[in-house]
Amino acid sequence: xxxxxxxxxxxxxxxxxxxxxxxxxxxxxxxxxxxxxxxxxxxxxxxxxxxxxxxxxxxxxxxxxxxxxxxxxxxxxxxxxxxxxxxxxxxxxxxxxxxxxxxxxxxxxxxxxxxxxxxxxxxxxxxxxxxxxxxxxxxxxxxxxxxxxxxxxxxxxxxxxxxxxxxxxxxxxxxxxxxxxxxxxxxxxxxxxxxxxxxxxxxxxxxxxxxxxxxxxxxxxxxxxxxxxxxxxxxxxxxxxxxxxxxxxxxxxxxxxxxxxxxxxxxxxxxxxxxxxxxxxxxxxxxxxxxxxxxxxxxxxxxxxxxxxxxxxxxxxxxxxxxxxxxxxxxxxxxxxxxxxxxxxxxxxxxxxxxxxxxxxxxxxxxxxxxxxxxxxxxxxxxxxxxxxxxxxxxxxxxxxxxxxxxxxxxxxxxxxxxxxxxxxxxxxxxxxxxxxxxxxxxxxxxxxxxxxxxxxxxxxxxxxxxxxxxxxxxxxxxxxxxxxxxxxxxxxxxxxxxxxxxxxxxxxxxxxxxxxxxxxxxxxxxxxxxxxxxxxxxxxxxxxxxxxxxxxxxxxxxxxxxxxxxxxxxxxxxxxxxxxxxxxxxxxxxxxxxxxxxxxxxxxxxxxxxxxxxxxxxxxxxxxxxxxxxxxxxxxxxxxxxxxxxxxxxxxxxxxxxxxxxxxxxxxxxxxxxxxxxxxxxxxxxxxxxxxxxxxxxxxxxxxxxxxxxxxxxxxxxxxxxxxxxxxxxxxxxxxxxxxxxxxxxxxxxxxxxxxxxxxxxxxxxxxxxxxxxxxxxxxxxxxxxxxxxxxxxxxxxxxxxxxxxxxxxxxxxxxxxxxxxxxxxxxxxxxxxxxxxxxxxxxxxxxxxxxxxxxxxxxxxxxxxxxxxxxxxxxxxxxxxxxxxxxxxxxxxxxxxxxxxxxxxxxxxxxxxxxxxxxxxxxxxxxxxxxx
Numbered sequence: 001x002x003x004x005x006x007x008x009x010x011x012x013x014x015x016x017x018x019x020x021x022x023x024x025x026x027x028x029x030x031x032x033x034x035x036x037x038x039x040x041x042x043x044x045x046x047x048x049x050x051x052x053x054x055x056x057x058x059x060x061x062x063x064x065x066x067x068x069x070x071x072x073x074x075x076x077x078x079x080x081x082x083x084x085x086x087x088x089x090x091x092x093x094x095x096x097x098x099x100x101x102x103x104x105x106x107x108x109x110x111x112x113x114x115x116x117x118x119x120x121x122x123x124x125x126x127x128x129x130x131x132x133x134x135x136x137x138x139x140x141x142x143x144x145x146x147x148x149x150x151x152x153x154x155x156x157x158x159x160x161x162x163x164x165x166x167x168x169x170x171x172x173x174x175x176x177x178x179x180x181x182x183x184x185x186x187x188x189x190x191x192x193x194x195x196x197x198x199x200x201x202x203x204x205x206x207x208x209x210x211x212x213x214x215x216x217x218x219x220x221x222x223x224x225x226x227x228x229x230x231x232x233x234x235x236x237x238x239x240x241x242x243x244x245x246x247x248x249x250x251x252x253x254x255x256x257x258x259x260x261x262x263x264x265x266x267x268x269x270x271x272x273x274x275x276x277x278x279x280x281x282x283x284x285x286x287x288x289x290x291x292x293x294x295x296x297x298x299x300x301x302x303x304x305x306x307x308x309x310x311x312x313x314x315x316x317x318x319x320x321x322x323x324x325x326x327x328x329x330x331x332x333x334x335x336x337x338x339x340x341x342x343x344x345x346x347x348x349x350x351x352x353x354x355x356x357x358x359x360x361x362x363x364x365x366x367x368x369x370x371x372x373x374x375x376x377x378x379x380x381x382x383x384x385x386x387x388x389x390x391x392x393x394x395x396x397x398x399x400x401x402x403x404x405x406x407x408x409x410x411x412x413x414x415x416x417x418x419x420x421x422x423x424x425x426x427x428x429x430x431x432x433x434x435x436x437x438x439x440x441x442x443x444x445x446x447x448x449x450x451x452x453x454x455x456x457x458x459x460x461x462x463x464x465x466x467x468x469x470x471x472x473x474x475x476x477x478x479x480x481x482x483x484x485x486x487x488x489x490x491x492x493x494x495x496x497x498x499x500x501x502x503x504x505x506x507x508x509x510x511x512x513x514x515x516x517x518x519x520x521x522x523x524x525x526x527x528x529x530x531x532x533x534x535x536x537x538x539x540x541x542x543x544x545x546x547x548x549x550x551x552x553x554x555x556x557x558x559x560x561x562x563x564x565x566x567x568x569x570x571x572x573x574x575x576x577x578x579x580x581x582x583x584x585x586x587x588x589x590x591x592x593x594x595x596x597x598x599x600x601x602x603x604x605x606x607x608x609x610x611x612x613x614x615x616x617x618x619x620x621x622x623x624x625x626x627x628x629x630x631x632x633x634x635x636x637x638x639x640x641x642x643x644x645x646x647x648x649x650x651x652x653x654x655x656x657x658x659x660x661x662x663x664x665x666x667x668x669x670x671x672x673x674x675x676x677x678x679x680x681x682x683x684x685x686x687x688x689x690x691x692x693x694x695x696x697x698x699x700x701x702x703x704x705x706x707x708x709x710x711x712x713x714x715x716x717x718x719x720x721x722x723x724x725x726x727x728x729x730x731x732x733x734x735x736x737x738x739x740x741x742x743x744x745x746x747x748x749x750x751x752x753x754x755x756x757x758x759x760x761x762x763x764x765x766x767x768x769x770x771x772x773x774x775x776x777x778x779x780x781x782x783x784x785x786x787x788x789x790x791x792x793x794x795x796x797x798x799x800x801x802x803x804x805x806x807x808x809x810x811x812x813x814x815x816x817x818x819x820x821x822x823x824x825x826x827x828x829x830x831x832x833x834x835x836x837x838x839x840x841x842x843x844x845x846x847x848x849x850x851x852x853x854x855x856x857x858x859x860x861x862x863x864x865x866x867x868x869x870x871x872x873x874x875x876x877x878x879x880x881x882x883x884x885x886x887x888x889x890x891x892x893x894x895x896x897x898x899x900x901x902x903x904x905x906x907x908x909x910x911x912x913x914x915x916x917x918x919x920x921x922x923x924x925x926x927x928x929x930x931x932x933x934x
Contacts, residue, residue: 134195141189148182173227180220187213229257230268233275234510240278241603248282251275252295259302266306266506270337273299273502274603280499284379289395292379293402293497300404300493305485310334311347314359314487315480318347325641326904327678327852329434329689331362333643337505339514339602340369342472343709343851344643345504346688349480350426351436356456357480359487362688363503364709365472367760368533368602373461376499377449384414403497406490407453414463417447423462423470428690442687444703446470453494455479468706468761469684474500513606516634519646520623521613523748523780528617530775532601626650637747639850647746651780655742658784661721662859662929663713663740663846666733669872672861675738676878676901679853683708698757707758710749710847713740719788720841721924725864729842731755736869737862739929744857749848750774751783753790753837758847788841790820790834855902856910859929866920870894878903880911 155175162168190210198206233254240246255275258268276299283292311317311334321332331346346362365373382394391412400410415421427440446467451459456479462470478490488504495503521529566572601612614621627634633649665680674680681691683702702708714720714730723729725737745751750758752773759773778786812835813823822830863869871894873879878900885895899917902910919928926932 134192137192141185141192145182145185145189148178148185152178152182176220176224176227180217180224183213183217183220187217229254229261230265230271233258233268233271237271237274237278237603238605238608241601242608248279248286248291248295251279251282255279255299259298267508269302270502270505270508272302273496273505277499277501284376289379289398290402293399296497296499297402297404300496303489303492303496305488307485309488311488313484314347314482315349315357318349318359321641322348324906326907327640327681327689327691329691330640330685330851331688333640335507335642335644336363336503337507337511338501338503339511340365340501341503342366350434353436358456358477359480361474361476361491361504363474364469365474366533366602367472369500370472371534373500380498381412386416399497403453404493407457407493407497409454411452413450413452415448415450417445417464419443422446423448423467425687426690434690442690444470444700457490457494459494459498465761467704469703469708472706510606514602514609516646517606517609517613519648519748520627521617521620523648523651524623525613525617525620526750526777526779527775528613528620532613532616639852643851645747645850648748649743649746651746651748652741652743654781655745655784656931658781659717660742660784660787661716661924661926661931662742663715663744664737664862664924665713665740666730666737668734669736669869671734672736672738672869673872673876673878675858676855677903679855679857680711680738682711682851685851701757704761705757706760707750707756707847709851710758710849711851711853712758713846713848715751715784715787715841715844715846716924716929717784717787717841720844723840723842724922725862726922727842729839731843735864739859739862740853741857741859741930744848744853745780745846747849749846750777751780751844751846752777753783753786753841753844755843755845758845783846786834787844788837790837860916861918862921862924862928863918864920866918867893869918870897870914873899
């Protein structure tokens with residue numbers, strides 16, 4: 001009986017049977033032809049129970065007929081051509097081995113179907129069937145196949161005749177579900193057949209039939225999944241990122257389909273948001289502002305959070321969450337499902353000048369997202385005219401009219417960065433509590449935008465690229481104590497209408513995969529990563545910037561020539577004092593044209609993004625293959641409760657192979673106890689929590705270079721260790737050097753052979769605009785191999801006399817590893833050798849990502865005065881089992897003890913003997929870091 005023969009028997013859609021409704025999960029590949037080993041636990045063993053002699057052939061004929069009529073499956077080949085398969089292993093298991101009413105672990109399609117049947121009967125134990133039971137099962141399975149075939153045929157007829165698109169779409173989905181039920185019925189029938197008495201050859205053929213039927217189930221399951229609104233929407237975004245020409249109405253229709261879903265998952269909600277935003281971007285490209293704002297308003301209207309969300313009752317949830325943290329004031333961390341966000345989300349509750357507290361979200365945009373937001377911001381608010389002190393060419397009225405009532409009116413303020421309008425981070429009062437008093441705050445002389453939505457809601461972002469970390473930082477404030485679910489909803493609505501998409505959202509698997517790929521490229525091919533982030537638009541802007549710099553240089557030379565001529569004539573020369581103003585992103589009053597998204601590369605599927613990365617940096621193909629073959633090399637580590645980042649375990653191995661002992665940071669005795677009990681914090685985290693901000697040596701500069709998100713160390717190898725601490729070649733050393741294990745570099749970051757303040761911002765004056773330090777940085781392995789032997793290509797040496805006699809780099813050239821080498825034909829003895837680093841690596845820099853490093857990563861301490869440190873530790877109660885003795889002068893000293901550290905609330909204390917953990921030394925030794933250099 002074929003589908004075509006049945007299709008004429010009826011037209012009315014029939015609901016497919018739901019008796020086999022099962023949970024769909026990924027299924028192992030059994031292409032080797034074997035049935036899962038554990039299948040023996042669910043079906044009778046072969047050749048044990050005699051049945052009628054013609055039962056097997058009947059079932060086999062039916063299976064062949066079914067296979068023949070399934071278009072996707074090949075016809076059953078002749079028996080001699082079948083591959084020989086090993087027998088199923090005899091591994092019987094008794095009923096007692098399965099707990100009562102507890103389902104066994106599902107392994108493959110056949111097991112799912114058997115368990116689906118057993119769930120319906122409430123049985124999970126194995127019972128040996130009788131001959132009569134098998135014959136009844138055979139008849140029941142055969143009837144089920146026939147009934148499901150009729151259902152499929154009738155639905156197919158209805159689909160073919162249906163003319164209304166919406167109704168046809170619904171019928172097609174029902175047809176796919178009916179085909180799945182039919183395919184499962186065939187698997188169940190084949191399973192009964194395998195239990196019948198058979199010759200080895202017959203059993204071999206039955207297994208082949210079963211394998212093909214299982215494949216058909218998996219194919220239909222995949223097809224059903226790909227036709228869900230969530231999958232359709234996701235694939236639409238992938239296609240657009242790959243260059244497909246998709247128009248706004250298509251994105252909008254897919255978003256509306258998802259919006260209608262009654263039981264929409266959190267992941268599908270993220271996709272819905274992205275679709276609305278893609279529609280808005282397409283409308284902006286066409287100049288249709290009203291439609292763009294309406295699309296975002298529709299997304300904002302669909303914002304809803306489940307009562308199970310961690311921050312559903314936002315204010316009390318924040319307070320409860322931070323109360324259990326080792327470092328409370330950094331806020332409650334959560335991961336974001338948005339590719340636009342770098343480093344996750346931090347929530348806190350802060351005081352306000354009006355006396356009413358605010359719930360606050362702090363997060364950072366990625367480089368590509370901030371470039372994109374510049375254009376989206378301009379489409380709403382226009383450009384700021386500093387002469388007239390107002391925004392021009394805006395679409396604020398249209399924008400405001402699209403908003404929910406509670407987000408109106410909208411007011412934007414430009415703060416120019418002077419003392420009265422500086423960018424402000426909250427400080428603490430004498431009791432260590434956050435205060436809204438501006439005099440206690442931390443000011444940064446940079447410009448910013450403040451956008452007020454309704455009453456008590458504010459969005460703040462930096463406006464000057466000179467302070468890169470603030471330029472990318474978002475602070476969002478709403479009134480504290482809003483009703484359940486409303487706090488999250490209002491925050492996300494503001495982010496949505498500004499074009500930032502689903503920031504507070506469930507991370508999808510594809511987003512998680514992208515983060516892994518991004519880290520791999522950042523670590524192994526950082527120059528390619530920079531190129532990928534910027535895209536062609538930014539490359540063009542950088543070329544224009546270079547032309548402008550050259551023109552400025554030419555004009556300066558002309559001005560210098562005129563000045564020299566005046567001096568030669570004896571004329572008075574009046575020096576013009578050029579006032580430096582913060583660089584802002586809105587310099588003119590011309591309309592801002594919207595340009596295509598800079599985020600396209602980060603909306604690709606993981607497979608397509610991987611291919612794009614390989615096209616830019618072919619060496620990444622080998623790296624990706626290595627990680628696929630060794631998945632244990634990719635791990636996730638928690639840096640704060642709720643904030644987890646990826647780490648690549650092979651990076652530390654590369655460091656050790658290159659002879660790296662480890663890393664270190666200099667600090668005071670009191671600072672060392674901070675390291676020991678909470679771990680080192682980045683500048684961003686110290687500023688955010690107003691914790692020991694000024695203990696950092698360069699926190700203003702770090703905010704400019706964007707190095708503030710990392711934690712600063714210097715690397716140590718044999719060459720570096722030849723510089724004693726007392727040589728004063730190292731910068732920022734103190735009474736204590738905290739020694740860190742190599743494995744902290746697994747989380748990524750940046751590294752330079754000179755001090756670049758962790759540069760990630762080539763617009764910063766400290767990042768060497770001329771040299772593009774960040775864009776052209778070395779990989780971690782290149783850094784480890786060249787440390788202490790050569791001057792870094794892309795840095796401006798802090799000590800200018802190092803370059804004396806080098807004649808503007810004449811007689812040198814650059815290697816692919818980014819280091820200067822001698823290239824003077826008149827001096828063949830030095831040709832090709834690295835230009836020596838006079839500091840012997842003492843001022844190298846490794847800026848590690850993550851915001852915080854756990855104290856367990858500390859390898860030890862190197863101190864100038866061990867007794868001073870031990871006395872301070874004893875006063876703090878950090879020493880146990882103290883043994884005292886006398887020094888050579890008869891003075892009582894501590895000669896042995898156990899140091900107790902990692903004593904922050906909620907943490908498990910760590911202990912180390914002082915004679916192995918603390919070293920009174922002026923020279924770094926490999927054993928101090930716990931490694932042996934061969």
